[in-house]
Structure formats: C-alpha cells, structure tokens
Amino acid sequence: MTTCTRKGCGKTFDASNNDAADCSFHPGAPVFHEGLKSWSCCSTTNRAVTSFDDFLNLPGCATGTHSSEAPVAPPKPIVPPTPAPTTTNAEGKEVYGAAAAAPLPPPPVRASTPLADAAKPASTAYVEEQDDPEVVVEKGTVCKRKACGVRYDGEDRSEEECRYHAGAPIFHEGSKGYSCCKRRVLDFDEFLAIQGCRTGKHLYVGAKKEDQEELIECRVDHYQTPRQVIVSVFGKGADKEVSGVKFETEAMHVDLLLPGRKRFTKTFALYGPITPEESKYTILGTKTEITLAKADARSWPSITALDPSLAKNFVAQLAFSAGGGRGTTGAKEAVYDDQNKQRS
Incomplete structure (x- = not known):
C-alpha cells in the first residue's frame, strides 16, 4: 500500500486499483493571513479557520486518482526587510x-x-493527555498527536513509539515551524514533514467524554x-x-x-x-x-x-510602565541618534 501525496488526502491506496474519483484533495496552495487558514482553491466554499487542526481537516475540493509523486515546491516567498529596531532610553x-x-x-x-x-x-x-491502557482502539485509527499520523495496526500498543510536536504551529513572515523546536521552513509540505521533536506513546482515543x-x-x-x-x-x-x-x-x-x-x-x-x-x-x-x-x-x-x-x-498596543501601572504608548517626542540627526 502507498500513501497519497496530494494535499488534503493522505490516504493509503493500491496502485493496481486506483479509480478516478478515489482521491479528494486540494489543488491550490495553503493561505495563512492574520491567523486565518484556508486553501486558495476553495476559499469561497470552505470558510477560513483559525485552528491548525481544523485547517488540516478541511475537505478536499477536487477529485481524481491518488498520486505517489513528490509535490512540486512553490516559489520561495520574498520576505520584506526587518524594520529598524526601536527602543527607549x-x-x-x-x-x-x-x-x-x-x-x-x-x-x-x-x-x-x-x-x-x-x-x-x-x-x-507540562503533562499531556494519555490513552487509558485498557481502552479499545479500532484498527486503522490515526494518532491525534501533531506530526505523527501513525495508524494503529492492531498490534501491541505498549511497544509503539510516537514522535510528535507538543507545541503550537508558528507561521511568521513566511517561515513555518513549531514552538517546541527551533527548525523553520518556508514550504508548507516541508512543514508537514518536520519530524516530531518529542517521543512518547500514541494518543488514539483521548479521554472519555464523561471524564473530561x-x-x-x-x-x-x-x-x-x-x-x-x-x-x-x-x-x-x-x-x-x-x-x-x-x-x-x-x-x-x-x-x-x-x-x-x-x-x-x-x-x-x-x-x-x-x-x-x-x-x-x-x-x-x-x-x-x-x-x-x-x-x-x-x-x-x-x-x-x-x-x-x-x-x-488583548490591548492593541502595550503600555510601557516602570512602576507596574499603565503609562503612555510610545513617546511624545522622537529622539534621534547622530546618524539620523544629520538626515533630519
């Protein structure tokens, strides 16, 4: 069995039995703007979401045959220069x-x-949620931890090792990564392929609803x-x-x-x-x-x-305060260094 590489699919398939409508995927590119996440190919039909897990679960908007070809990376985005730093004297x-x-x-x-x-x-x-060792897990259930994606094969769970990310996804000025580790990439497919930085047990089921x-x-x-x-x-x-x-x-x-x-x-x-x-x-x-x-x-x-x-x-701008109370946001008068004094 082979895993489909089309965006939004991720299912396994048999190459000898690959019908034309088996795969549901996104032909477009991911769009991240001001915390909202969507796909360029179906932004009008699938509403943008804020949760990264909800984004991964957005249903595909196109159908076709499964594919095992490596996705083509889009052009690298141009990151604007970082503004000149400011501080206070x-x-x-x-x-x-x-x-x-x-x-x-x-x-x-x-x-x-x-x-x-x-x-x-x-x-x-930071203690994370664990499955009850006695809980029944159906064969084929996918691990809920970030960046794992392992499906339960019906064997002994005590011997399995889960590699996952415990932190939150970070998307900043085109770079993508997780808060729990330092690696950053630009391409979205490379982000999905970042190997987990922690090891532990898989989380297939989670806590029972009445116990939550x-x-x-x-x-x-x-x-x-x-x-x-x-x-x-x-x-x-x-x-x-x-x-x-x-x-x-x-x-x-x-x-x-x-x-x-x-x-x-x-x-x-x-x-x-x-x-x-x-x-x-x-x-x-x-x-x-x-x-x-x-x-x-x-x-x-x-x-x-x-x-x-x-x-x-959150307040739009944070106030500087040396004594713990709220002060003014910014300064009443700009102070220039020697280089900028000459320009002014």
Missing part, C-alpha cells in the same frame, strides 16, 4: 537606528538569599516594561497543586484547573523570544500573574500575533 523616550540596536545596560544585580530563591515559583512539567473537564476561556490582560511582559489570567480559585505554566523560548503553556471541573488550558506562541529560566508565575486567589523575561529589547505590540480570536482579550 533612560528617559523613557524612543530611540531609532543604531542607538536602538545597542543593548540596554544590564539591570542591577541584587544579592539573592536562600529564602528568595526558594520562594520563586518554578515552571511545572469543561474547557473554558479566561480573560487575559497584560502590559510591558522594556525588559518584561506581565500577563494576568483571571481565573478564581485555581488549584495550586496541579495548575502551572511551562515556559519555552518561543511559547508558554498555561494550564489552570478551576473549581467545578473547569479548566483553562492554552498554548501561547509568543510574539518574541523569552528567557525561560528568568520567567516566572504566581497563582493568586483571583488570577495567575505571569512574568515573561524578554530575550531582547523589542517592543511587543501583543503577546501573540497568530490567533485573531485572542484580540478581544
């Missing part, structure tokens, strides 16, 4: 050009005490300083023993178990890189406060620019 004014590229002076180092180190909240292990918590949305708010982004997730009474936040360089995983079998769990593909070991969180009575340590001095217009459904929870 000691007086809180924006600086452009070469002065902005210079690193900010390091913050003052405070002597740590054993008590302060012990009180610092640590990032918890009610997944809810929590209000999210935030502000930033030149070195940090402070995020507040408003969920009352989160269980401190089992709730937590996992930090990665380009993502954070928030998992809060709330009263009444309610749960808020979300992976944020971050706007910019962070330093995981310097990031932290604190679970309070009415909210969870997360401090993201920026890896560079860039300004974040949002936590993530990938999912438009988050826009209603």
Whole structure:
C-alpha cells in the first residue's frame, strides 16, 4: 500500500486499483493571513479557520486518482526587510537606528538569599493527555498527536513509539515551524514533514467524554516594561497543586484547573523570544500573574500575533510602565541618534 501525496488526502491506496474519483484533495496552495487558514482553491466554499487542526481537516475540493509523486515546491516567498529596531532610553523616550540596536545596560544585580530563591515559583512539567491502557482502539485509527499520523495496526500498543510536536504551529513572515523546536521552513509540505521533536506513546482515543473537564476561556490582560511582559489570567480559585505554566523560548503553556471541573488550558506562541529560566508565575486567589523575561529589547505590540480570536482579550498596543501601572504608548517626542540627526 502507498500513501497519497496530494494535499488534503493522505490516504493509503493500491496502485493496481486506483479509480478516478478515489482521491479528494486540494489543488491550490495553503493561505495563512492574520491567523486565518484556508486553501486558495476553495476559499469561497470552505470558510477560513483559525485552528491548525481544523485547517488540516478541511475537505478536499477536487477529485481524481491518488498520486505517489513528490509535490512540486512553490516559489520561495520574498520576505520584506526587518524594520529598524526601536527602543527607549533612560528617559523613557524612543530611540531609532543604531542607538536602538545597542543593548540596554544590564539591570542591577541584587544579592539573592536562600529564602528568595526558594520562594520563586518554578515552571511545572507540562503533562499531556494519555490513552487509558485498557481502552479499545479500532484498527486503522490515526494518532491525534501533531506530526505523527501513525495508524494503529492492531498490534501491541505498549511497544509503539510516537514522535510528535507538543507545541503550537508558528507561521511568521513566511517561515513555518513549531514552538517546541527551533527548525523553520518556508514550504508548507516541508512543514508537514518536520519530524516530531518529542517521543512518547500514541494518543488514539483521548479521554472519555464523561471524564473530561469543561474547557473554558479566561480573560487575559497584560502590559510591558522594556525588559518584561506581565500577563494576568483571571481565573478564581485555581488549584495550586496541579495548575502551572511551562515556559519555552518561543511559547508558554498555561494550564489552570478551576473549581467545578473547569479548566483553562492554552498554548501561547509568543510574539518574541523569552528567557525561560528568568520567567516566572504566581497563582493568586483571583488570577495567575505571569512574568515573561524578554530575550531582547523589542517592543511587543501583543503577546501573540497568530490567533485573531485572542484580540478581544488583548490591548492593541502595550503600555510601557516602570512602576507596574499603565503609562503612555510610545513617546511624545522622537529622539534621534547622530546618524539620523544629520538626515533630519
């Protein structure tokens, strides 16, 4: 049996019995714009979706015979040049050009005490869903984990190994990858072929419906300083023993178990890189406060620019504030470096 390589199909077929209408596929190219995902060949019939899993499940709009030929890669997109960096000086004014590229002076180092180190909240292990070893799996069931795609063959499941991605897909300025690993590609087919960076057991079934918590949305708010982004997730009474936040360089995983079998769990593909070991969180009575340590001095217009459904929870521009309150967005007066002074 051979696996069909047409976009949107992925079924196995017998080359000696390959009828003309067996394959349902997308002849066009994937379209990703402002968090929406669709196919160029059926954008008017298949509505654009925000979830990457929903995008992969969009039904094919054309039929034909299955194919085992390698897909032809489209021309590489032209990535526009990155704008000149901006930052703020000691007086809180924006600086452009070469002065902005210079690193900010390091913050003052405070002597740590054993008590302060012990009180610092640590990032918890991100425990993923597992199948019950006794659950019955039908032969041919596809693993639900990202980038795996293995079908259950009816044999002993304890010996199987799943290679998958635990992070979220990241599409930024033409590059494509996952938040859990560093590899980035431009072609969509190459993205689908990125091998999983983690190993574990396959997830064929998932939790039973009656055992699942009610997944809810929590209000999210935030502000930033030149070195940090402070995020507040408003969920009352989160269980401190089992709730937590996992930090990665380009993502954070928030998992809060709330009263009444309610749960808020979300992976944020971050706007910019962070330093995981310097990031932290604190679970309070009415909210969870997360401090993201920026890896560079860039300004974040949002936590993530990938999912438009988050826009209603996020302020369009983050306010710089040294004292924790909201300040003004941007500066009242532009400050130029020596090179730009000559031009002005």
